Amino acid sequence: MRSRSNSGVKLDNYARIVHQTILKYQDPVTGLLPGSSDQPDAWVRDNVYSIVSVWALSLAYRKNADRDEDKAKAYELEQSVVKLMRGILQCIMRQLDKVEKFKYSRSTSDSLHAKYSTRTCATVVEDDQWGHLQVDATSLFLFFLAQMTASGLHIVYTQDEVDVVQNLMFYIEAAYKVADYGMWERGDKTNQGITEINASSIGMAKAALEALDELNLFGAKGGPGSVVHALADDIQHCQSILTSMLPRASISKEVDAGVLAIISYPAFAVEDMSIVNMTKEEIISKLQGRYGCCRFLRDGHKTPKEDPNRLYYESAELKLFENIECEWPLFWTYLILDGIFTNSHEQVQEYQEALEGILIKQKDGIRLVPELYSVPADKVEEEYMNPHSVERIAMGKCPLKWGQSLYVLGKLLSEGFLAPGEIDPLNRRFSTIPKPDVVVQVSILAETEEIKELLLKNGIDVETVADIHPIHVQPSRVLSHIYARLGRNSRLGLTGRPYRRIGVLGTSKFYIIRNTIFSFTPQFLDHQQFYLALDNKMIVEMLRTEIAYLSSRWRMTGRPTITFPISQTMLTEDHTKLDPAVLATLKKLQDGYYGGARIQMGKLSEFFTTSCFAHLSFLDVKGSGVHHDDGGDDEGSGDGYVHELRHDDDADDLAQYLDHLLAHAAPKKKKQHVRGLGRFKAAATKTKDMVSLMNKAQDLNVHNVNMYLPNKLFRTTQPSLNLNLPDSSASQETQPSEVAASTVSSIPRDASGAIDYGALVQLLKDTQSLQDQADILYILFKDKGMDWDTHLHGQGSTVRALLADLYEKAGEFKNWGLIRMISGMLKKKVEELDSACSDLLAHQKHLTIGLPPEPREKTITAPIPPDQLAALIDEASDNNISVAILTQEIMVYLAMSIRTQPSLFSEMFRLRIGLIIQVMATELAQSLNCSGEEATETLMSLSPSELKSLLHHILSGKEFGVQRSVREVDASPAISIHHLGNVGATKSERAGISKLKSDMKMTEHTLSLMDPFKDPRLSLTDPIMEMDRRVSLTDAVKLDQSFTSSCKSMRSQSVDLENIESGKYRLQSMESLDIPECIPSSRDTRHGQWLRRRRLDGALNRVPVGFYQKVWKILQKCHGLSIEGFVLPSSTTREMTPGEIKFSVHVETVLNRVPQPEYRQLLVEAILVLTMLADVEIQSIGSIIHVEKIVHLANDMFYKDQVDLGADEHMLERDPSTGVCRLLYDSAPSGRFGSMTYLTKAVAVYVQDFLPSGSCAVQ
Structure with missing residues (x-):
């Protein structure tokens, strides 16, 4: 027997450690590991x-x-x-009904369990008796399944198991x-069973999806059927949310050591090295x-102050756990691995030495990693x-198998038995390496030969759908249907991926489906669902946004390719020219730079060698299949191609649609001339097949399929219901006014005085005015309902159908x-409404809809299904x-903006859409000088x-002006928005808050207050340089205006809806829009600018950076802050830490009780002055501080000074709802008469009783 080498002896020693601490507990039947002798259940994560250490040891033995x-x-x-990995897979396969339900519900009651019986793989606790929903645990299993498969292990045996893994990917794909x-099974740190979005779950899900994408689960022996697919858009959603969250771990945890697993080994989920560091x-x-890291701040687990008899904590008792949280050596094993992967030898050595000092040494020499170290109760x-400072004692499991395993792994790597690449065969460790610049390929397709000629005249050479054969171009909706078949398995009751829209990353690849190349157009071009795509300027804006997103988010091999069709709707009204916005965009694309990205424009076929391809083999036909020969007879290809999905779905619309498409939608080669009956039979067969194809497209909700077919059998659009509509080439303004005047002067009534609906339908038939037809249909909609048949042109002319017809025509006229x-x-x-809502929520923004106050203003704090969301909005x-x-x-x-410019939303935790609408209307009223x-x-x-542009300018905080402009088609008013510079502003105004620091000193003996403003972008300090104002708001009078009905006429003649039965047919208004009356502008164009700024900032909940942390500090020096009767108690600081989003939202909630945005912002300024006292050496500044009293005190001082200076009552008019001078709302923060000057004085007066004597004097 040969003597062992030194390395062999060492390996044997590690094998002994692994066997003694881990493998000897493995169940011989299921392969699972129990938590400990006291906890016999098997946790998935643990x-x-x-x-992992067993896997690493096997690799080391094979290598050495x-x-x-x-x-x-x-x-x-x-x-x-x-055996263990398959044991977990068996546990999951017994719960496939939950996997199926969770894909749609995302409910905690439908989630996979977090732990199972070690002996039987059965569940051990009821659905509602444990925090089972832990996306990171399922993701971790999938992640290591991918890594181990890539290293050569065979874990998945059958096609059914492949489908299970594919469905588990759908289970985790919406983790964001x-x-x-979360990974600590508690959710919110109050330990009250409240779920929250966790960075650790999102990061692990992202890593798992990336690791599994395009992986063959059968390894080298597998075929195309065992490949699993992830959608790039879901991965990048996870990436963007993760980036926006870190270093925060969740809403209640400002930092969590568990995040180490995603910023370093094993997940390496974060791509930005600065965020990692x-x-x-x-x-x-x-x-x-001294003994490791706490899990998170104020973690009460196993501390002496934790009550073991109570499952949940009281909110206020979290403060008791501060500074005595248990420390876990586990996290030092992560930091050792991190040092190994980042080549930081000092870090490895530092943490290995620290860890060796706290390991528990057994008699046999094996060192154990304990679960945690706790403070003794008497210390x-x-x-x-x-x-x-005190010596702690080891508690909990010893060893913690999870920590022991990572400790052994670190040893194997640091001693050279393994290289990092061997336990990371999928190269996750390179995720932070900068990627090369992405070149976005754009291929323009013309819907018709006429459009192709039109583009050629403008120097743009493109192809039509017929030209690109054999490539098939389809709308993104078809790709959504295709992916909905992925992972479908009727034997296991799995329905595949839920039908969801495919984002631009998914549509920017070529797909090989049934040996045919497919390209898909972006989702935003589909105008059937919503009207955004009817606006060509919006289309090119969305194209710009998507290209910018592609260039920053594309991570796949090959370049992204966007297929952009030019349709009839992108022409001018007379169909002789391209829409100027579209033409300008095409020219920019030709130039090679658009949306901040490098562009390569060309034909689809030119991009094959440089593009990204995906082979969707799950749609391939089985057996010999059917060979679709383009030159074959129509008779011969009419049967045998309607049944070829993996599981025979007789009524599968998609399979039939693809079969029809591949068999009959290609340009046919010339055939020998057929005479007589054969010619008619061939034509009839072709027509029947095309009709069938169109019907299948309708079943899949693909309305514009005709645009994507080379054979233009159906050139006309859906037949009109023959409303008497004007020709779109003629402007509505040129319609004879006599017709309108004669037909709609009054509503027809019968002898009893009731509305004569028959005559009203006749009126509908006779009038040519779109507005009048809409008004009449609105009356019918309110009185008769959507499905009432007008019999306008025979049966089937329902109100719904007529409205759909009118919608198309209004779209042609761009009558928004x-x-x-x-x-x-x-x-x-x-x-994508629910997707937009989810995006905003995932960026830790709460939404409110409707106007304040509650209960009319509804708050959305968690994703809800689309139908419920639409109902809540209504x-x-x-x-x-x-x-x-x-x-x-x-x-x-808002979702589009937060995806591309998240910085616009910094320090805003609640987006109040009702107030944003109100502010937009106010901006228009002021700028356009109208009611x-x-x-x-x-x-x-x-x-x-235009609406998106207005919203973006409001969000940006920059100054802008709004003017009327003239549209070519004058169907609805247009505006132009332009940035305003700081021309004419004084030096001190341009300096803004830099001067505020000195202005706020009341006397040389005043408080030494810190400058609260660190960020020059802060809205409280941003000087407004609006030189183009048309209106002065100084003497503006508040009007109680309502949102008026959109049914109201835009012209002088219209159906008189105003006076029918007390306005029964008018749309209900949203109450009390505070839109100031616009009066002729004064010579001083800066009047009203600060009122406007405060109104904007108040509506957007915009506060200075660090504001909430300062509020937390001031709460520790008083009993609470009262705002208009709502108290923010100091006990909040016992429950929450200053950096928690939860705390920020809590403060924001109290502030949002104030309905007037400008008054709310003045209260924010008052609180800001108060927070300066937090840094003064004072134990207390009173019991409950009434912030509104400080504002009113400042207002009285301001009023007195203005009266002393000779201001008249008209100038000093007060807001009737708050009693604050409008002139104070319109005062700059700095300066002798600045708002902050008076607020500082007011604070000093209010709190002077609590200050040390002689520390403050008031002028």
């Missing part, structure tokens, strides 16, 4: 981490084997790994919007102690006074007020259909692109 016994040992260890219990520094600085007070109104009546929903809009539709629209724009009613009508009539 099991996976525990077996110097005799056959080592190879046998390696095989035995490998099979132990396979799933609130779960920042998060690591936060963890080390805030959580590290709690000492630890409170001097954190990290009508389009929105009809969309609301037809209950159209933005297809309710919050007081069933005002135009406002409801506008709310949807703004929600989509509130006209401003509201103008807002409703803006095109989507």
